[in-house]
Amino acid sequence: MREIDAIVEESESQVVEWKETWQDKYLEWICGYANAQGGTLYIGIDDNGNVLGLDSKSIKKLLEDIPNKITAAFGMTCDVNLKTKDKKKYIQIEVKKSKLPMNLHGRYFYRTGSVKKEITGFELTEFIIKSTGTSYDEMIADIPREKLTFESFRKRYLKATRLALELDDDLVSFKLMQEDGQMTNAGILFADQWNIHHSRIFCTRWNGLEKANSAQDALDDAEYTGGLLELYDNTMSFIKNNTKKGWRKDRDKRVELPDYPERAIEEGLANALIHRSYLQIGAHSQVDIYDDRLVITNPGGMFDGSEVQLLDIRHVPSKLRNPILADVFGRMRLMERRGSGFKKILDAYEAEERYKEELKPVFYTDGYNFFLKLWNLNYAFDKAQNKAQNKAQNKAQKSMLTDREHILLLLKENPSLTQVELSEMMERSRRTVQILMKELLDEGLIERIGSKKKGSWLVK
Numbered sequence: 001m002r003e004i005d006a007i008v009e010e011s012e013s014q015v016v017e018w019k020e021t022w023q024d025k026y027l028e029w030i031c032g033y034a035n036a037q038g039g040t041l042y043i044g045i046d047d048n049g050n051v052l053g054l055d056s057k058s059i060k061k062l063l064e065d066i067p068n069k070i071t072a073a074f075g076m077t078c079d080v081n082l083k084t085k086d087k088k089k090y091i092q093i094e095v096k097k098s099k100l101p102m103n104l105h106g107r108y109f110y111r112t113g114s115v116k117k118e119i120t121g122f123e124l125t126e127f128i129i130k131s132t133g134t135s136y137d138e139m140i141a142d143i144p145r146e147k148l149t150f151e152s153f154r155k156r157y158l159k160a161t162r163l164a165l166e167l168d169d170d171l172v173s174f175k176l177m178q179e180d181g182q183m184t185n186a187g188i189l190f191a192d193q194w195n196i197h198h199s200r201i202f203c204t205r206w207n208g209l210e211k212a213n214s215a216q217d218a219l220d221d222a223e224y225t226g227g228l229l230e231l232y233d234n235t236m237s238f239i240k241n242n243t244k245k246g247w248r249k250d251r252d253k254r255v256e257l258p259d260y261p262e263r264a265i266e267e268g269l270a271n272a273l274i275h276r277s278y279l280q281i282g283a284h285s286q287v288d289i290y291d292d293r294l295v296i297t298n299p300g301g302m303f304d305g306s307e308v309q310l311l312d313i314r315h316v317p318s319k320l321r322n323p324i325l326a327d328v329f330g331r332m333r334l335m336e337r338r339g340s341g342f343k344k345i346l347d348a349y350e351a352e353e354r355y356k357e358e359l360k361p362v363f364y365t366d367g368y369n370f371f372l373k374l375w376n377l378n379y380a381f382d383k384a385q386n387k388a389q390n391k392a393q394n395k396a397q398k399s400m401l402t403d404r405e406h407i408l409l410l411l412k413e414n415p416s417l418t419q420v421e422l423s424e425m426m427e428r429s430r431r432t433v434q435i436l437m438k439e440l441l442d443e444g445l446i447e448r449i450g451s452k453k454k455g456s457w458l459v460k
Contacts (some may be wrong), residue, residue: 015039032111033095044090053088112305122279137186137322188322206243262349272298274325301365415456
């Protein structure tokens, strides 16, 4: 049970909500808590955590009405307690996580972050599946074993482990097939045949920094279908063909300078395939490569409904939407079987010579899709180098100009410069600038357009 002194020092969060007065619509919040991880609703506290208190008449009625309304709506009980702080009374409603999905008049709510949202469509299907203790990849598919082959699976397993598959026995062992021969969704996804049609990846190498910034929008694109291993291999090949891997010699060794750390791409792509929601019919994973970044997008946000951009990336617990897919990818040595893939992506970047803090990978979800943004290390380095080189060249060029030439160049670049500004930029006295300006005016090389205060210079 949470004490008010503790929660006031925090703010409304995943497990805390403050309300000044009771309204029956707050049953939606209680439903959301029950469907998430439980939580506490306080009545008599404002949004800033200040205890406003409730009058005695309201308290007596609410202590009777709230428990009855909760029981009538959900068939469950919650602890409804009267609390006091600074002689002001407020009500605390403790909601426990429900073992079964809870709905309010046929509508399902879920608490995510500090907000309550209604879940519908594929999210509702996924929520109900999760509440039964199973997962999408464990569910039985309607495609018979005799229509499926697993050559890619067999070859990859042999390469990774140097062990030959006892195919049907190992399909059962890996939970890709049940003992009675029925295939799971995981088995269908690893088969050579393309049976789940929204299991595909669109890859595009865009021309520039945005999707449409020139007449030729895309330099290369491809759509890949098939089993997960084929999707993984084909997408990795596309990325390698559309990125560079430079190097430099350092004494007696060769230092690799890739656009993107290969380990980060491998982990990001594996995560996109195993953590995506396969319940979104018509959705697909996507890889977009720009000059300065690579973005991997996959359907489905965080499995627990949290917003990854608000979390400490290095300490995000691993929660698997498709645990069988994750286990098989681990057996194939395509990802680590333990620990967070987020941390490995960060580690891969920080190990690179050209890494800087501003090039830290970005993890983001909008609730329906998950986005991983990887920055091009060489683009950032080359941009910084070119900027420094151009600055040095400009400085060298200007140092070779006479003062008269320097003034003409500066006025061409910015006709509104004043004599004071010219003096500072040229590192010359104002008197020197005045003399030079008069010479240029007398010789007809420059002309004043407009008033003395608001006019500008014309270089002829």
